[in-house]
Amino acid sequence: MTIRVSALVLALVLMMPAFAxxxxxxxxxxxxxxxxxxxxxxxxxxxxxxxAALEKVLKSPVAVVNKSGAAGAVGMSFVANAxxxxxxxxxxxxxxxxxxxxxxxxxxxxxxxxxxxxxxxLLSADPTILVVRSELPWKTxxxxxxxxxxxxxxxxxxxxxxxxxxxxxxxxxxxxxxxxLRHLPxxxxxxxxxxxxxxxxxxxxxxxxxxxxxxxxxxxxxxxSWGDKRHPALPDVPTFRELGYPGAEFYIWxxxxxxxxxxxxxxxxxxxxxxxAVNAPEFKGPMEKLKTPIAFKQGxxxxxxxxxxxxxxxxxxxxxxxxxxxxx
Amino acid sequence: MAETLQNLYLGFSVALAPxxxxxxxxxxxxxxxxxxxxxxxxxxxxxxLLPATFGLDATRAIVMLAGIYYGAMYGGSTTSIxxxxxxxxxxxxxxxxxxxMARKGRAGAALAIAAVGSYVAGTVSIVxxxxxAPPLAAFALRFGPPEYLAxxxxxxxxxxxxxxxxxxxxxxxxxxxxxxxxxxxxxxSGYFRFHYGLVELGDGLGVVPVAVGLFGVxxxxxxxxxAKPPEVIRPRLRELLPSRREWRESAAPIGRGTFLGFLxxxxxxxxxxxxxxxxxxxxxxxxxxxxxxxxxAVAGVAGPESANNSATSGALVPMLAxxxxxxxxxxxxxxxxxxxxxxxxxxxIRQQPELFWGFIASMYVGNLVLLILNLPLVGxxxxxxxxxxPYLYPAILAFAILGVYAVNSSVIDVWIMLLMGALGxxxxxxxxxxxxxxxxxxxxxxxxxxxxxxxxxxxxxxxIFLERPIAVTLLAVGLVLVLFNLWSFVRRGLDWRxxxxxxxxxxxx
Numbered sequence: 001m002t003i004r005v006s007a008l009v010l011a012l013v014l015m016m017p018a019f020a021x022x023x024x025x026x027x028x029x030x031x032x033x034x035x036x037x038x039x040x041x042x043x044x045x046x047x048x049x050x051x052a053a054l055e056k057v058l059k060s061p062v063a064v065v066n067k068s069g070a071a072g073a074v075g076m077s078f079v080a081n082a083x084x085x086x087x088x089x090x091x092x093x094x095x096x097x098x099x100x101x102x103x104x105x106x107x108x109x110x111x112x113x114x115x116x117x118x119x120x121x122l123l124s125a126d127p128t129i130l131v132v133r134s135e136l137p138w139k140t141x142x143x144x145x146x147x148x149x150x151x152x153x154x155x156x157x158x159x160x161x162x163x164x165x166x167x168x169x170x171x172x173x174x175x176x177x178x179x180x181l182r183h184l185p186x187x188x189x190x191x192x193x194x195x196x197x198x199x200x201x202x203x204x205x206x207x208x209x210x211x212x213x214x215x216x217x218x219x220x221x222x223x224x225s226w227g228d229k230r231h232p233a234l235p236d237v238p239t240f241r242e243l244g245y246p247g248a249e250f251y252i253w254x255x256x257x258x259x260x261x262x263x264x265x266x267x268x269x270x271x272x273x274x275x276x277a278v279n280a281p282e283f284k285g286p287m288e289k290l291k292t293p294i295a296f297k298q299g300x301x302x303x304x305x306x307x308x309x310x311x312x313x314x315x316x317x318x319x320x321x322x323x324x325x326x327x328x
Numbered sequence: 329m330a331e332t333l334q335n336l337y338l339g340f341s342v343a344l345a346p347x348x349x350x351x352x353x354x355x356x357x358x359x360x361x362x363x364x365x366x367x368x369x370x371x372x373x374x375x376x377l378l379p380a381t382f383g384l385d386a387t388r389a390i391v392m393l394a395g396i397y398y399g400a401m402y403g404g405s406t407t408s409i410x411x412x413x414x415x416x417x418x419x420x421x422x423x424x425x426x427x428x429m430a431r432k433g434r435a436g437a438a439l440a441i442a443a444v445g446s447y448v449a450g451t452v453s454i455v456x457x458x459x460x461a462p463p464l465a466a467f468a469l470r471f472g473p474p475e476y477l478a479x480x481x482x483x484x485x486x487x488x489x490x491x492x493x494x495x496x497x498x499x500x501x502x503x504x505x506x507x508x509x510x511x512x513x514x515x516x517s518g519y520f521r522f523h524y525g526l527v528e529l530g531d532g533l534g535v536v537p538v539a540v541g542l543f544g545v546x547x548x549x550x551x552x553x554x555a556k557p558p559e560v561i562r563p564r565l566r567e568l569l570p571s572r573r574e575w576r577e578s579a580a581p582i583g584r585g586t587f588l589g590f591l592x593x594x595x596x597x598x599x600x601x602x603x604x605x606x607x608x609x610x611x612x613x614x615x616x617x618x619x620x621x622x623x624x625a626v627a628g629v630a631g632p633e634s635a636n637n638s639a640t641s642g643a644l645v646p647m648l649a650x651x652x653x654x655x656x657x658x659x660x661x662x663x664x665x666x667x668x669x670x671x672x673x674x675x676x677i678r679q680q681p682e683l684f685w686g687f688i689a690s691m692y693v694g695n696l697v698l699l700i701l702n703l704p705l706v707g708x709x710x711x712x713x714x715x716x717x718p719y720l721y722p723a724i725l726a727f728a729i730l731g732v733y734a735v736n737s738s739v740i741d742v743w744i745m746l747l748m749g750a751l752g753x754x755x756x757x758x759x760x761x762x763x764x765x766x767x768x769x770x771x772x773x774x775x776x777x778x779x780x781x782x783x784x785x786x787x788x789x790x791x792i793f794l795e796r797p798i799a800v801t802l803l804a805v806g807l808v809l810v811l812f813n814l815w816s817f818v819r820r821g822l823d824w825r826x827x828x829x830x831x832x833x834x835x836x837x
Contacts (some may be wrong), residue, residue, distance in 0.1 A: 017735065024437065038375060038656070038660075039374075039375035039376075039378045039379070039660060040375070040378060040659055040660035040662075040663030040664070040665075041663070044378075044663075045663060045666075048379050048382065065377065065737065066375065066736075066737075067736070067737055067738075068512060068736065069512070069527070069528055069529020069530050069531045069736065069738070070512075070527050070529075070531060071530065072526070073526055073527045073530060074527050074530065077527055102518055105518075106518070106519065106520065108520060109525070111527045123734045155789070157787060161515060162515065162516060162517060162518045163518050163729055174653075182784070182787065183783075183784065184473075184781055184784050185515055185783055186515075186781070187515060187777065187780070188653075188659075190653030191596070191597075191653075192471060193652065193653065194596050194652055194653070194654065195472065195650055196648075197469055197650065198470055198471070198472055198474070198596075199469075199470070199472075200471035200472035200785060201785075212671060213651050213671040213672060213673025213674070213675065213676075214651070214673055214674070215577065216671075216673065216675065217673050217675050219673040219674065242803070278499035286382070286667060289666070289667060289668065290666055290667065290670075322517070322518075323516065323517040
């Protein structure tokens with residue numbers, strides 16, 4: 001009984017700001033941006049500066065909440081099913097379109113669907129870079145691909161996890177170049193780097209920021225990039241597009257989403273605020289330090305980018321298929 | 329050598345600057361608090377405070393975050409000893425003998441030994457870190473999936489020493505733990521196991537809610553179920569300090585725990601939890617009175633507490649020397665450096681000598697700060713035991729719920745903790761020990777992952793375990809240990825475990 005009473009009181013207390021919000025202009029209370037990955041990762045490190053910048057523009061507190069678990073599915077489905085009032089936003093990475101696709105593959109009820117979310121703005125898009133252990137003979141991507149063709153399933157790569165972003169990047173390349181590699185899934189981008197530095201695998205697709213120090217120290221050699229143009233930090237590294245594999249285009253991107261059904265005036269206000277926020281020093285400074293190029297896209301432009309990316313990844317997931325069904 | 333000392337001088341000139349000292353102190357203080365709060369471990373503490381350091385410069389941020397990291401390892405023992413609630417996952421083993429000591433009125437001694445052990449381990453391991461970092465880091469990276477599996481199998485052998493009494497019951501509990509560890513997304517195929525429609529179970533049952541439930545909540549329920557309330561222990565001041573005998577008995581375990589923890593700590597992964605399990609087993613194996621373990625053996629506190637502290641420095645070896653995210657906590661420290669525009673990597677020592685050596689020196693200072701901070705706190709913390717149970721236990725339960733929730737803002741974790749509490753209550757009534765369950769939950773996902781990763785690397789050939797020298801060595805050690813045990817079992821018929829079982833039977837009748 002007491003539990004029920006206190007739950008009721010709690011519910012009332014929690015709803016109070018909601019009542020207030022209905023009357024006042026948006027935003028009248030703190031906004032939370034959910035980062036569906038643990039602190040210190042790309043999602044978290046993009047969410048914090050944009051939250052700080054938005055706070056300045058909107059003159060209202062913006063907090064980052066880390067809700068990680070199940071490769072991002074926990075936080076993403078939390079926002080997808082949140083009240084569409086503009087007070088709960090999602091900072092998602094490319095994997096947002098992979099998770100429902102993988103759910104479909106296993107025939108389980110998806111935790112959320114992409115339609116439940118409205119894209120607000122793309123904040124950054126960093127192409128993955130193909131790196132190899134520097135003691136291996138390949139000096140160019142061409143040599144690597146030719147060798148991989150000669151020895152299907154012999155050359156190994158590590159990834160951040162099955163159907164994860166780094167796995168998908170490699171899958172897109174394997175398909176475009178018609179090669180077959182051996183896959184070692186690990187529990188995240190960090191362990192994937194450990195695996196190549198320890199000599200347990202030969203190649204890796206990785207975000208540039210995580211490997212640049214190891215490229216500089218001579219441990220890893222960059223061969224090519226998944227971007228549509230060369231990466232500013234690695235101007236000598238060609239893109240797969242240049243090398244004749246336009247299908248191998250992939251970015252680890254970060255963007256803001258709101259639950260579908262968020263009122264149009266709120267979305268308009270957020271869009272306007274974001275336009276200012278991306279140019280604020282609170283956002284630009286940290287992104288520069290993280291060596292992550294800002295790629296701001298909104299509205300139609302972001303929707304188009306998102307749709308192309310989602311389609312590419314959906315095809316990738318389908319091609320990989322269900323692992324346990326594969327026969328030797 | 330001379331160069332290292334010169335660098336260290338540079339480091340101390342950075343670390344002893346008043347403002348850096350202040351941040352180190354703040355980090356240690358926050359870490360201690362984070363460790364004392366049940367459930368909230370160093371990972372959660374650093375995660376929650378990472379954003380607060382964005383405004384600082386790189387050295388200050390790293391010094392403070394690292395302070396939280398090893399400070400939490402100090403603080404973690406407090407609630408384990410006083411209330412049988414692991415302050416963080418690596419303190420699970422401390423719950424057993426630490427709490428037993430507290431019940432015997434030796435809480436102050438246990439806390440003091442834990443603090444001193446942590447200090448010795450912390451300081452010695454930084455010396456090791458300083459001199460051995462580059463060669464050890466290269467060695468640590470050679471630990472791939474097959475080596476990790478071999479190490480984990482050795483970890484499973486630890487089970488034999490985790491509890492007295494019935495071996496069958498221990499094995500049953502370990503099997504239950506291994507099964508519970510199977511919940512979640514299969515990392516190799518993406519298949520979702522035993523989720524019952526809850527996405528939150530994707531990463532499996534967390535070690536923290538399981539441990540806090542099985543130990544803390546179960547303890548509270550058991551006490552509440554007793555016919556008359558247990559006597560409130562009133563610790564006297566002169567009983568706060570360890571006796572001469574207790575000092576003597578903890579010296580060697582502290583030394584062994586330090587080296588063991590450091591070696592296990594450098595291996596990439598969440599090895600620091602395993603270090604405390606292994607240390608407990610080693611101490612029990614080497615002890616002349618293994619039957620005292622579980623009933624308040626001081627070595628059972630000294631060893632694991634030193635090991636988990638030393639493992640924290642160990643884990644920093646690959647991070648500092650190679651810029652490699654060797655575990656969840658070093659990964660966050662790396663992110664903190666990157667936020668400040670420092671690119672961590674093999675060149676860090678040369679490019680940022682002030683940061684690197686300042687960091688090392690601040691750890692010496694920080695460990696001393698923690699010792700000075702924690703020893704007087706022993707007197708304060710022990711007073712918690714004076715609070716009558718009707719007030720103490722609801723408060724602890726509230727803190728446990730708060731702590732477990734705070735780690736991932738997940739209500740599901742709170743439910744897991746409460747269910748595990750109920751399970752732990754039933755098991756204790758039936759005389760099952762719950763520590764092997766925690767070991768199972770910790771080891772199962774790691775064993776599965778490393779076994780299947782190894783096979784992914786070898787394309788399905790089991791020969792991979794015999795081709796790699798480190799893996800072979802570890803497996804051979806394991807085999808020798810098993811044979812050794814079998815031999816003593818055959819020769820003597822009754823070993824200490826059976827003697828305990830007999831003795832317990834005698835007590836009951």
